[in-house]
Amino acid sequence: MSGPKRAAERAVATFLFACVAFSPPFLSIFGADAFVFGLPLLYFYLFAAWGLVIALVAWTADLGSGPPPQRISDRPAGISDRPGGRARAG
16 A cells, blocks of 8 residues: 555544544543542543644654655755756856
């Protein structure tokens, strides 16, 4: 499977995960009067799930970016960024 197609599938999966993770029926599970690290369980869950969604989006975006751009030192001699592609003499 190609990289961009896999990245698109993972983006859809991340979206579906976020939809389920932040749906009211699922959030009601964490509505108990319990505390984790001094935070109510619901708040802790929201921060953890949101952080996980951000990490998954960053990972998915990195997968679909393709090969890294060439460094200037990797270009053949005489090629520049100027329009026309010729290096300036002297």
